[in-house]
Amino acid sequence: MKQNFGKRLLGALAAGFVTLILCGPISGIRLDGYEFESQFKIPLLFAAAVTLLRLLSDFIPWERVQADSGELQPGPERFGALSRTAFALAIFLVAASLPLMGSKYLLSISIVALIYVLLGLGLNVVVGFAGLLDLGFVGFFAVGAYGYALGAKYLGLGFWGALPAAALTAGLFGAILGFPVLRMHGDYLAIVTLGFGEIIRLVLNNWLDFTGGPNGVDAPPPTFLGWEFKRSATQGGTPFHEVFHLDYSPLYLDSFVYLALLSVVGLSIYGVSRLRRMPIGRAWEALREDEIACRSLGLNHVAIKLSAFSIGASIGGLAGVFFAAYQGFVSPVSFTFFESALVLAIVVLGGMGSLVGVVLAALFLTLLPELLREFSDYRILVFGIAMVLIMIWRPRGLIRMRRPYFPQEGA
Amino acid sequence: MASHTQALSRDPELLRVEQLSVRFGGIVALNKVNFTVQPGTITALIGPNGAGKTTAFNCITGFYKAHEGAIWLRDRDGQPQDMVQLQKGYFGGTHRVARAGIARTFQNIRLFSEMSVLENLLVAQHQLLNRNIISGIFQLPRFRASEAGALETARYWLKEVDLESSANLLAGSLPYGSQRRLEIARAMCTKPRLICLDEPAAGLNPRETEELAKLIQKLRGTHQVTVMVIEHDMSLVMGISDHVVVLNYGEVIASGPPDAVQKDPKVLSAYLGTEDEG
Numbered sequence: 188m189k190q191n192f193g194k195r196l197l198g199a200l201a202a203g204f205v206t207l208i209l210c211g212p213i214s215g216i217r218l219d220g221y222e223f224e225s226q227f228k229i230p231l232l233f234a235a236a237v238t239l240l241r242l243l244s245d246f247i248p249w250e251r252v253q254a255d256s257g258e259l260q261p262g263p264e265r266f267g268a269l270s271r272t273a274f275a276l277a278i279f280l281v282a283a284s285l286p287l288m289g290s291k292y293l294l295s296i297s298i299v300a301l302i303y304v305l306l307g308l309g310l311n312v313v314v315g316f317a318g319l320l321d322l323g324f325v326g327f328f329a330v331g332a333y334g335y336a337l338g339a340k341y342l343g344l345g346f347w348g349a350l351p352a353a354a355l356t357a358g359l360f361g362a363i364l365g366f367p368v369l370r371m372h373g374d375y376l377a378i379v380t381l382g383f384g385e386i387i388r389l390v391l392n393n394w395l396d397f398t399g400g401p402n403g404v405d406a407p408p409p410t411f412l413g414w415e416f417k418r419s420a421t422q423g424g425t426p427f428h429e430v431f432h433l434d435y436s437p438l439y440l441d442s443f444v445y446l447a448l449l450s451v452v453g454l455s456i457y458g459v460s461r462l463r464r465m466p467i468g469r470a471w472e473a474l475r476e477d478e479i480a481c482r483s484l485g486l487n488h489v490a491i492k493l494s495a496f497s498i499g500a501s502i503g504g505l506a507g508v509f510f511a512a513y514q515g516f517v518s519p520v521s522f523t524f525f526e527s528a529l530v531l532a533i534v535v536l537g538g539m540g541s542l543v544g545v546v547l548a549a550l551f552l553t554l555l556p557e558l559l560r561e562f563s564d565y566r567i568l569v570f571g572i573a574m575v576l577i578m579i580w581r582p583r584g585l586i587r588m589r590r591p592y593f594p595q596e597g598a
Numbered sequence: 599m600a601s602h603t604q605a606l607s608r609d610p611e612l613l614r615v616e617q618l619s620v621r622f623g624g625i626v627a628l629n630k631v632n633f634t635v636q637p638g639t640i641t642a643l644i645g646p647n648g649a650g651k652t653t654a655f656n657c658i659t660g661f662y663k664a665h666e667g668a669i670w671l672r673d674r675d676g677q678p679q680d681m682v683q684l685q686k687g688y689f690g691g692t693h694r695v696a697r698a699g700i701a702r703t704f705q706n707i708r709l710f711s712e713m714s715v716l717e718n719l720l721v722a723q724h725q726l727l728n729r730n731i732i733s734g735i736f737q738l739p740r741f742r743a744s745e746a747g748a749l750e751t752a753r754y755w756l757k758e759v760d761l762e763s764s765a766n767l768l769a770g771s772l773p774y775g776s777q778r779r780l781e782i783a784r785a786m787c788t789k790p791r792l793i794c795l796d797e798p799a800a801g802l803n804p805r806e807t808e809e810l811a812k813l814i815q816k817l818r819g820t821h822q823v824t825v826m827v828i829e830h831d832m833s834l835v836m837g838i839s840d841h842v843v844v845l846n847y848g849e850v851i852a853s854g855p856p857d858a859v860q861k862d863p864k865v866l867s868a869y870l871g872t873e874d875e876g
Binding site: 479 | 659660661691692693694696697701702704708709710711712713714716717720721722724725727728729731734735737741749765766767768771784785788
């Protein structure tokens, strides 16, 4: 790879140059009355970004499997456990330093992006690992969100109590969904799960006495060790800024939600990547590959399916709690089929079963509409075109699922 | 039924199929089939196409529910256990038959093709591993030991079927003959006492078939597994089996040692037709 670095650099520069030619006239020249005003900063930035990405893409091992022989390549296993932990920790710390930039806008879109990362991770277990096409995943998101809002309203449940409670409740709902669909595959399964998601939304919409119906429910802002992050305490705690004698800033609440969410995302990534290498994760994948062969090996397909549904659902439930806590309000409008479709798109585009892919796709698909705000009329169009293009060029998703590599004995 | 059970506890056989009947709508696929499989033998199930061989296999391995009859498998303590009953009830099913010690391969290979060769063998050991979630997430020593053991077993079986160098290949990318061998290795990883091979030589060339015959004999000899095999390749069947059961139109028309079965007039007429028919 090193010997033709010059060639790659040349290619990258050429790509940047083409970008400059393509983008220059569109984004670099602005009409001001009858005058032209040239702004070369923007196309130059574009070109630099393209050059850099082109160069980087050569060093990112997109394909973990050699296309011709089907031979697996060693993944991160070749680095020691220590350096892998250090790498993960470094990424976590970089991500955790985002609140220091002091931008509320950046924080809020990052929170939304991370919520979708969590949803993507959850659905990835069901669709990517176990191969069960679930079109009603938003139902579990709703269970988590309403679990927090209603738990706070009726049971006085706090944020930290709601996290495990919502995960368990959503997991239970996952298992309940699992039972009737045990014998279904593919299209039939997709339709039933679609119905399940809609049922949850309709129940939330119509059960006026309990859920507030279309009016929604207020969800209290999260607290931590009795500290509240609002200007004045409303839940019997002390405001955070008073404890530390700081000036009040609306960033505190967002930063706290962001950091808590980031930790949960980190733990989920760790948990899911461990599960993949455990017997249960292997069984999920085997079930996706061939259910009949699974049964012939003594694997109980019922238990395996139910566990995939409920573990995926409980991660979705966690995302729901963060959504409710951050928005401060939940209503059935947030849990439409479009959300399920978006999460499914995240999993499929990212590469079914690939954790890195799902995280990247979730960030991409939630941040892209923000970047495209100027073209807001065409957002969904651009979104759709991007999906079609990715499916043409990378039918297995951005990053193909990496299989565990087992080094030769004694090597 | 009681008399049969008593008979089973006297005789040493591993598997006894009793009055097994299966119907698909109006078609009788198996009609009161009886045969036994002695432990440590290679028993072949042969017959013309549509004779009910695969149906019988699917019943024994728990994929079809028999309408009548019983399939007794001696469990590890020597007590006969009815496989037909294991499939019934809410928690019953094929997997319980497999856990009782019957493994199988399929006529059209069913590997986990998007998983690596080694992973295929690890999945097969699922029941024998430490499946505690907490233990696995935190990689406790017990979990590590269990996984290391599984990896060792998988490597051992790879060596047994000559696939050592393919450990990290995707199972679907293996050549056909290797896929057949991998499927046998995968079945063996469940530590069965009876392995049922459904047309293992289909699609193999003569050299591969010869190797397969050696492998099957090794399963019986070195690994002490009882083998049942459905096969159309008569030279393979007659070469390796100790006992042959011939099915035709869902009924057993002959059974016995290969030499005797080969000369049986009923078998000859089933395969070649009788003069009267012409």
